[in-house]
Amino acid sequence: MRKFTIILLHIVMMMLQSACNGLMDVEPENSMTYYNYFKTERDIEMIMLEAYRSYRSNYQYSTPRAVSGEVMDECSEYLPEALRILDATTINAAEPRCSWYSYYSSISQAMMVIENIDKAGLSTDRYNYWLGQALFYKALCYFEIVRDWGDCPYVPTSYKVEPLPRRPWREVLDMAIADMKKATTLLDMWDNLTDSKGNKITTKQIPGKEAAWAMLAHMYAWEGSLLNNKDTLQKAVDAATWVIEEGGIGWAADPEEVCTKVMIGGAPESIFEIEVVYSDFLMMSTPINLEYYYQTWPIRPYTVPGDVTKKQMKIKAERVLEMYPKEDKRREAYFYKPEEMIDSVETRGWALMQRRRQIIEDKTWSNPSSWFQNFSGNIIRTRLADILLLRAECYAKMGKDNLAKPDLDRVRARAGVSGYSVSEGPIYRAIFKEREKELLLERHRWYDMVRTGYWKTDMTKEYSELTDQDIEDGALYLPVHNGAFNSNKLMRQNRYWFKQQ
Incomplete structure (x- = not known):
């Protein structure tokens, strides 16, 4: 029975890979067998394990868009450098590393759980746990896609993927936010989570309620900042406040402890991580940590x-x-x-x-x-210092400098730095620079620059020369990779990168 289950799982994964790679029609002939698979909690768990792995695989080659924005004075790694200087020829040739394929694979796996969870006969608490896990990863992957590509396809089902056009990023993000909000109500606190065998969860790649609220804060902050919408920014503040006040998140004693404990993984300050396990799925020399x-x-x-x-x-x-x-x-x-x-x-x-x-x-x-x-x-996807500074940023964006200052000063105090003074200039800028210092190499800086607009001054000369039309055409996003056009006549290239071809 176990052998049959593993074979069937591989069949399902192959179908998903074929579907997601080209966003084309997939109607498996063995659909009855496919739907009869979801009988037990273990069946659900196996699919979600694949969703976790698919999401992690996006980081296996160091997420070049995020890497390109990190602090550096010289770069010889070809793809991040190509993104830093807007070299379209090199970027377009780097097909696998600029693909959204693994995100859509994780989305499809999560959707398989969402669509079939009613068949597994789960108790209410186990039903909520797995549905919360699936909604979290579905929402998170769409958020990652929106941040890197902007407009993108939204896949309605896992079992039949038709040619789809790119939808406006705000529509996709709003649907992802709705899923993440639901995940905050379904998931329990991370310390209370258990697997299908009743064993305590030990990896923070499996999210609890606090991780859902933290990512929701990031999602609202992205939308609110890009649209300059104070109501949405307030929602980001509210989500961050829940994490800070209700999440029970710890606080490392000093920067030395950040290096020696937080960066290893599983530390009390960490909220959501990507588990780095060097195994058959990940070679030891993979540059997954920057x-x-x-x-x-x-x-x-x-x-x-x-x-x-x-x-x-x-x-x-x-x-x-x-x-x-x-x-x-x-x-x-x-x-x-x-x-x-x-x-x-x-x-x-x-x-x-x-x-x-x-x-x-x-x-x-x-x-x-x-x-x-x-x-x-591990890759520390978000931690308390990140959420404190994100809330401070949103406060400052709304003109509430007096509320932003305590969060900024709390992070500074741990580092032994005096509190913010107006003599430093705008607090909004000071918060950006504090994130740059505190979260060094944690894959935040590029997205911080896009949210705040500081890509104009803090990226490279090539970005400072972009026109308003270039930005409207999508210069801050990745080009759609060639594989996404396979069997999909509705796919369209980002206008900025189309003009560079």
Whole structure:
């Protein structure tokens, strides 16, 4: 029976992959078998495990749109750099890494659960748990798609995917928000979650109520900021406030604890994560954590300070000192003695990052110098510092600087930095810069720039030269990848990138 279940699951996954890759007609001949599959809670769980894996696979190649916006003074990684300089030729050639396929695969898997959960005969609490999980991931994936591609198809069913046009991003996001709101009512707090066997959930990739509220805050903040809608921004504030006041989220003692515990995963400050498990599904050397591109000595064994000059992404030590004042504890927690690196001949002035402290080794190699494979830890998708600063940003956007200041100052206080003063300039700008410092390499900065409009001043020269028409045509989004046009005559390319072809 177990063998049959696994075979059937693979058949279903293959059907989904075919459907999502081209958004084409799929009517499986074995549809009766497909629908008879959902008999037990374990059946539901197996489909959701695939949804979790599909979502994680989007991060396997480091989400180039997000990576392109990270703090760096030099980049030799071809795709993030192409996005930084708006190089259409390179971007269009990078088909698999600029595809929304894995997001739609996760959406379809979640929808299979939503459409068939009534067949499994679940108790009310287990029904709510799995429906909440499915709605969360469906909503989250659409949010990710909207942020990276803007207008996109909205798939109505998992079992028959027809050619679909791109729908306005706001329509899609509003439907995703409705799903995430429902997830906040269905899911229990993460500490109370259990799997189909009654075992306590130990990974924060499986979301609880607090994760749903946190992502809802981000969704409202995105829509409210882009549309300059104060009512929606207030909803973002309300969602963030629930997380801060009702979510029971912890708070790391200092930046050192952020590096040594929060970045590993499962820490009390973390709200929602992507579990990084090096297995058959994920090679040890996959650059899933962005520190892979920046870090070497002193964390990586058998390296020397000068090896930083060979890394794909680098930050000048001078820039580190400008970002973090001397009293800022993040300066020495995130970087190794940056003051000494400014004039270092060996490092050529590049900063030595040490934000992830633990490593993954493969000791099957005979030479110990070959043991190092990666820096360990989960992808921290959102944590309390993020939500505090997001609420502060929304307050400031609405002109409520007095309410924004306490959240900003709380994050600063942990880092040993004095509170905000009007002499620094607009608090809205100060919050953006604080997010840049606190959430370094956590894949927030690009989206922060889009929300706030600071892509005009804080991205690259190429972005500062974009016209209003370029923005209206979609220059801040990814082009639709070629595979999305397969068997879909309704698909249309982003106007900005169409003109670059």
